Amino acid sequence: MQTLDELIAHSPVFAGLPAAHLELIAGCGINERFEAGSYLFREGHAADRFYLIREGSIALEVDIPGHGRRVLETLGQGEVVGWSWLFAPYRWQFDGRAAHATHVIAFDGACLRGKCDSDHELGYELMRRFAASMVERLQATRLQLLDVYGGAHVA
């Protein structure tokens, strides 16, 4: 059976980190399972965690009055869910629902922020990696906003 630091070492966001950093990060994580349809977090609630998806998928949702719930994005195996733990006031901006039975590693945000504060090398490396993930997701969102399938395309 793999330990948490071995597991996270294979994830894209933590791959290549030194063993000491992996151990520090893993020390803030626990395994959790969510049934399909259950919510990991809700908009406005305290964002004291983030998640690394081991299996399954998580839908980021928003409730639009008069239109019901809309899924904005789904995230899958190996991807990280949650940035709100990084920035005050530490509140979730969207709902997160398990679209399928989902197995995650849940990380305690306050625990990891504390370790980043006392080990700036770890903090810099984590911020760099989270920033890369944010940029990739921002670019994808920009493409999504273009509504490229809405216009004419001869085929």
Added chain:
Amino acid sequence: MSPEIVAGPMVPEQFTLAAKRRDTADTWTLELQAPSGERSRFAPGQFAMLSAFGSGEVPISISGDPGDGRLAHTVRAVGPATRAICAVEPGQMLQVRGPFGRPWPLEDLAGADVLVLAGGIGLPPLRPAILALLADRARYGRLTLLYGSRSPEQLLYPQELEQWSARGLEVELTVDSAGPEWVGHVGVVPRLVRRAELDPEGTVALLCGPEVMMRFAVAALAQRGIGAERVYASMERNMQCGIGLCGHCQLGPTLICRDGPVYRWSELERWLAIREL
């Protein structure tokens, strides 16, 4: 003047609309019967110029099965010409010129993993290629389709997608927006590229969709180690004559109706970077 003298690639033939299926709110698949009753000969990736009587002529990719020889086109009604084509009823006539253009290089894909990326109405030009790949399934490695659409309701060929999956095509669907009942992906096709299980060394990608989506997809493929020389894309410009005479579909040194519509991405990327083209 006898018909033999005037016949040629600029003279349309009268095809009978044999069957018509509504795929989405604004998209229909039209099955056409040649005047002679003969099977149509076309290669996956080719297109034809279609028109309904009295309306303009438009280039439409062939979406039919090359194995059964029935000419089919999937047409989205977005302008006067395509709306007129989609308004034609079975038994009525459509004018057809073609098929034209360079097809998907299926002969060169033997032994390779094939990653098919489609966006929106970009799936129909890839359908004949998918059917040809599945008809000769043992000849290829892993076959994967990553297909994106605006919403679940606008996904084309939903029943066929299931059949293709059962025949050995791994299918991943994504939409730009959905309600909570949708259990597939939400997000853009390039995000699926980043997540896909693939062997970059042995993979060739076939790509068709809105040009901006293709550019982002090619960038995602490059990040996964699949370079532009192993990406083929079906391009679209203002094709009019279909045979490389009028020049309306020129892109740099190439005429898309004659030299395309399927290109290796490395042939095109230099010209696509010039906005004025």
